[in-house]
Amino acid sequence: QMAERGCKPDVFTYTSIVNGLCKTGNTNVAIKLLKKMEERGVEPCLFSLNVIIYSLCKDKLITDAFNLFSKMKNSSILPYCVTYNCLIQGVCNLGQWKEATSQMDEAKKVFDLMISMGFLPDVRSYNILINGYCKCIRIDESMRLFDEMSQIGLIPDSFTYTTLIGGLYLSRRDLAAKKLFKENSVSGRPLDVVTYATMLVGLCNSGNLDEALKLFQAMKDNGPVPNIVCYSIIIDCMGKSGRIEDAREMFSSLSAKGLHPTVFTYTIMINALCKGGFLHEAYDLFKKMEDHGCLPNSCSYNTIIKG
Structure with missing residues (x-):
């Protein structure tokens, strides 16, 4: 209708439609619209391409996501940290975690590529990899990334600590999990209820009910509210x-x-x-x-x- 009335859709119009299509699970239609944009001389913006890459990764169509990523690199639109994060997350989410060692190696390659291209990883970049390694019971790699965060000036958030504490308990490294929880507690950074719940699960699964009850009481006394x-x-x-x-x-x-x-x-x-x-x-x-x-x-x- 816009075209019939002589109103030419611009990049913002196309991007809004692409975003809506991807959110409703119509990624294939969004890709067709992307091609139509280019045919009509409208160059896609970074946001529209990121939305499609995110949607492809969500649908586990990683090859298609990487093809679009390669197309971005060969154009005037440079991928940004968000783009790399989408790809890393997509690779991490492939397959079953028991068979995910190769996927994590691929995810780390994308992470390293991001750095080599001059983009500094953000907290989310590290959290995605740390979470993946923890689920694969590769806790040493997770801890190395955690140490690396502080070395480059990134402050781990509650998700970082929660993931690592869960991973340490999963690896039966109970003392290390307690130490990490205590370090975060005394640092002054607020702990959320999810972090406490992760600690409670770890303590209970290792048979430390009395210790779990003390922590539970501390939550009731000082927060966060259980x-x-x-x-x-x-x-x-x-x-x-x-x-x-x-x-x-x-x-x-x-x-x-x-x-x-x-x-x-x-x-x-x-x-x-x-x-x-x-x-x-x-x-x-x-x-x-x-x-x-x-x-x-x-x-x-x-x-x-x-x-």
């Missing part, structure tokens, strides 16, 4: 440690605190009751789930059947 995830972690550990009464008491206190149990919270409480021999109570709680607007999932059914 959310339903944190309560669920503690209830789960109490149940697995045979402290059924404590788990029951904490579960019962949730509504008074304005917290709504999730399907995970209900399931772990049902599991605790089953293991404690309270089968009728477990079944009653299972029936109450739906009454409270929480539909049981397959895990909930498996738990009550096994109980």
Whole structure:
């Protein structure tokens, strides 16, 4: 309609449409529009190309993303840090993490290419790689990148610390995880509830319920305020440690605190009751789930059947 009325679409018009198409999952249509732009003499901008590269990476079409990236480098539009971050994230997200060693090596190559092209990685660049290495249980590479951040003047954020703490616990390096958490605590940088929840999971999985309870109490005293995830972690550990009464008491206190149990919270409480021999109570709680607007999932059914 614009063309019919003599109003020629400019780069901003095309970019807005490309952005909308990618957000609605129509990446192929966005690419066709990109070609039409060029045919009509409208040169794409960095933002429009970044949007398509991000969308291609999200759809795991990494080859197509790299082809567009190569096209950018050969044109007057230079890739920026955001472009490299999209590619690194896309490569990291390929395949299963158990088979992701080669993908992480490829992601590191893109990271090194970014530096060689004169672009300094930002905190997000490092976080993407650190997260990938942690999931592959390559914690030493993660820690090297973490040390490198401070060397070039980047300040790690809560995501960096949360990822590393989780990775250290996954690698059974509990003392290193506690040390890193303590270092971040005394540095004055605020820790968010996700970091605390990661610590609680690590402590509980390594059988340190009492230590987890101390940390949980510190959250209640000084913040951040524990959310339903944190309560669920503690209830789960109490149940697995045979402290059924404590788990029951904490579960019962949730509504008074304005917290709504999730399907995970209900399931772990049902599991605790089953293991404690309270089968009728477990079944009653299972029936109450739906009454409270929480539909049981397959895990909930498996738990009550096994109980």
